[in-house]
Structure formats: structure tokens, C-alpha cells
Amino acid sequence: MNDKQSIEAFSRAFDELSNTTYLLAEKKIAAVLKAIAVSDILMELFAFCTKDFDYDREKKNYFVKGDNIDGKYLLPPDSRTIIALSFTLLYRIDVKEEEFFRVLSDYFCQGDLNLAFKRFSAEFLKPFKVEVLSAVGAMISGVTDEPRVVAKRPAEKPAISFSDAALIKDLLKKSKGIILQYKIEPELKADLMALYDNFDQALFESDPDRIKVAFLGYKYSTLYHRKLDVSVNKIEDILKSCGVL
Numbered sequence: 001m002n003d004k005q006s007i008e009a010f011s012r013a014f015d016e017l018s019n020t021t022y023l024l025a026e027k028k029i030a031a032v033l034k035a036i037a038v039s040d041i042l043m044e045l046f047a048f049c050t051k052d053f054d055y056d057r058e059k060k061n062y063f064v065k066g067d068n069i070d071g072k073y074l075l076p077p078d079s080r081t082i083i084a085l086s087f088t089l090l091y092r093i094d095v096k097e098e099e100f101f102r103v104l105s106d107y108f109c110q111g112d113l114n115l116a117f118k119r120f121s122a123e124f125l126k127p128f129k130v131e132v133l134s135a136v137g138a139m140i141s142g143v144t145d146e147p148r149v150v151a152k153r154p155a156e157k158p159a160i161s162f163s164d165a166a167l168i169k170d171l172l173k174k175s176k177g178i179i180l181q182y183k184i185e186p187e188l189k190a191d192l193m194a195l196y197d198n199f200d201q202a203l204f205e206s207d208p209d210r211i212k213v214a215f216l217g218y219k220y221s222t223l224y225h226r227k228l229d230v231s232v233n234k235i236e237d238i239l240k241s242c243g244v245l
Contacts, residue, residue: 001191006039007136014129018121022113026100029090030220036087037220038191041136047213049084055092058085063107071107073123079131086128091216095236160211160242165203168238171231172200195221208244215239 001009013035017028036042058081065071076082092098104116108123160168176196180189195217202214219232239245 001038001187003039003041003136003140006035006042007133010035010039010042011129011133014125018125018129020117022104022117025117026093029094029100033091033094033216034220037195037217041139042132043213043217045083045132045135045139046087047209049080050088050213051209053081053084053088055085055088059089065106070109073107075123075127079135082127082131083135086124089124160203160206160238160244164238164242165206168203168235169200171235172196175231192221211239211244215245 010032013028013032017025017032020028036046058076062074062076062081062085063071064074076085089098089103093100093103101113104113104120108116108119110116110119176193195214199211199214199218202210215235219236236245
């Protein structure tokens with residue numbers, strides 16, 4: 001899948017999310033994240049935008065709620081914060097670190113969850129999509145002022161211990177064996193193997209930001225292959241314990 005095709009797939013998944021109902025929204029969020037995971041250019045964009053991003057601080061800045069007033073979402077003034085904050089919130093909803101019900105109730109309250117979701121779609125999702133498509137369009141045309149994310153120098157200190165890295169690599173090897181047995185289209189299998197190699201290289205370089213993004217790509221590429229759940233969950237637990245996620 002080339003950049004244009006992956007962006008079109010992302011846009012379709014995003015439109016399905018924006019036009020769905022509250023009850024189906026979390027499933028659609030997972031589909032959007034999967035579309036991001038299999039796109040090199042989108043993963044590059046999110047790696048750049050989320051580098052050194054303080055989610056908890058920025059959430060307090062732009063999701064405001066007073067004692068006697070309804071909460072609301074304030075659109076950040078710059079595209080990088082919009083992209084990083086939106087992506088991270090969707091990811092946290094997907095992994096159950098944020099309660100979607102609570103987000104809608106606290107900051108998009110309309111007295112009805114479906115109406116709250118429509119407001120969420122208009123005020124939160126739409127600007128996110130606009131900024132993402134604008135950014136990748138600039139990246140493709142080569143007119144962006146923001147640097148393309150490239151391989152970085154190894155971090156001075158390991159992001160995770162050697163023993164944890166070895167355990168993750170063992171889990172990855174098991175997953176690779178399963179991937180090779182998949183009865184799926186060769187192009188999709190090649191995409192999965194590319195994401196596997198990207199994650200393995202990130203572990204070697206020991207760069208926390210790259211490890212995080214590479215893992216998310218790996219995770220969502222295998223989202224619907226249930227045999228990999230045990231390995232993915234174990235890897236995620238290790239990365240969380242190390243502070244990478």
C-alpha cells in the first residue's frame with residue numbers, strides 16, 4: 001500500500017467513525033488506529049507530533065471543566081498539538097485508559113450520548129482529520145517546514161532493560177512464526193512483516209519515542225488476528241512498566 005492509498009484508507013475509516021453512533025464508536029476508533037498503523041507516512045507524522053508530548057498537561061489545558069459549568073474542549077491553536085492530543089486521546093480510549101462515556105459526558109454534554117458524540121465529532125474529530133490530511137499533503141508535496149522523522153541516534157541510556165528487551169524479542173519471534181503461517185494476501189503479510197522489522201529495529205536503537213510508535217504500529221496491524229493477543233498484551237505490559245507507554 002503506497003502513501004496515497006493508505007491516506008485514502010485512513011480517510012474512509014475516519015469518515016465511518018465521524019458518522020457512526022455512540023454505541024459503535026469505540027469499534028470505529030480501533031479501525032482508525034489500525035489504518036494509521038499500516039501507513040508509513042501517517043506513522044511518521046504521529047511520531048513527530050507526539051515526540052516529548054505531555055498528554056496529561058495538554059489535556060488539562062484544552063479539556064476544561066469548572067465546578068458549576070459544563071466542561072468543554074478548547075481547540076489548540078497549533079496543528080501539532082491538535083494532532084498529538086487527538087491521537088493520544090483516541091489511543092487511550094481504545095486501551096481503556098480513558099472512559100469514552102466520561103469524555104463525552106464531561107466535555108461534550110448534550111443530555112444524550114448520541115448527541116454528545118455528534119458534538120465530539122464536529123468539535124474534536126473534524127479538526128483532527130483536517131490537520132492530519134493537511135500535514136500529510138504537505139509532506140508528500142515537500143513544502144512542509146516540519147522535518148521528516150528519520151532514524152535517530154541510539155539513546156544514551158537504554159529505554160528498557162536488556163532482560164526486558166530480550167523477553168520482548170522472544171515474544172516477537174513467536175509472533176513472527178504465526179504471521180508467516182497466516183493465509184492472507186501477500187501484500188498484507190509483507191506489511192505485517194515490515195511493521196515487525198520496524199519494531200525490532202526500534203528495540204535495537206533503544207529510542208523510547210521510536211519504540212512507542214513502532215509498537216503501536218505493530219499492535220494495530222495485528223489487531224484482528226486474535227492469536228497474537230497474548231504476545232501483544234505481554235509486550236504492552238512490559239513497555240508500560242518501563243515508562244515507554
